[in-house]
Amino acid sequence: MAKLNLNVNGVTKAVDVDPSMPLLWVLRETLGMTGTKYSCGIAQCGACTVHLDGQPIRSCVLPVSAVSESTKITTIEGLSEDLSHPVQKAWAQLDVPQCGYCQPGMMMAAAGLLNNKPNATDADIDREVTNICRCGTFQRVREGIHLAQDIMKSTKA
Template sequence: MPYQLQINGRPHEVPDETVDPSMPLLWVLRDVLQLTGTKFGCGIAACGACTVRVDGRAVRSCVTPLASVAGRAIQTIEGLGTPQAPHPLQSAWIAHQVPQCGYCQSGMLMAAAALLESTPEPTDAQIDAAITNLCRCGTYPRVREAIRTAAVQMRPARPQRQPLKVKSA
């Protein structure tokens, strides 16, 4: 029976005869489904280059078995935004010139998206705790600024208060 995956809002079938159920999600995404935005870094869940979102949570796909994500909502960098309609994080990443070499960026963005979904107004300490991805270029201060900028852009508009009308006697 094929594995039913929901990736970036679309159904995907992975025939069980082509992959072992213990195959890491990373390799299913890259090699089987040709979604190559998710990167391989270390293979031991230490660097975060392979981070995707599963049911909204940041997950290191290099150590996540295919069988554990069947039927769950998976989001990769390909599903975060588009060139025509970038996600606020992607726009903030560009505005703050976060990418240098760019290798870690897809995983970093996915971790940041998971953070902002669970914590819409994160403190610096919350950002530092959630973004454990490694960046050899050392752009962490820019990452923090970009996350703060995106958080502001993603806040729902608050309704304007109407002035009180005072009846005169």
């Protein structure tokens, strides 16, 4: 066991955990933040996607000990306080989720793409949003990313 400090959604959390435990399970079980989902456990599906310093990563295979105290972890619970992130607004407007289980990871992947590429093209989306959704919401996910881009631009203007 190891005593670690994690910066989760802007709050420092002290945890005493097995250092080999994946970040996903520290979030879900040690911290009780269940928005980030378990689905495959082998970094295939992306349901566990969170941001480390704004970059999307798959938390189901990342040992918590690999996350430094200074790294800013953002989970779906911290994407915004009030559903005001452009991705959340776009997802609400287009009614993107079906069962919704993959959507926290999908939205974090989308938000991460937009952090890196505010003008992401369809080709960028194809390459970088590789999450699995078995309900098949991809068409609206794609529309949602483009709508989020529009929302980002209109709020900046």
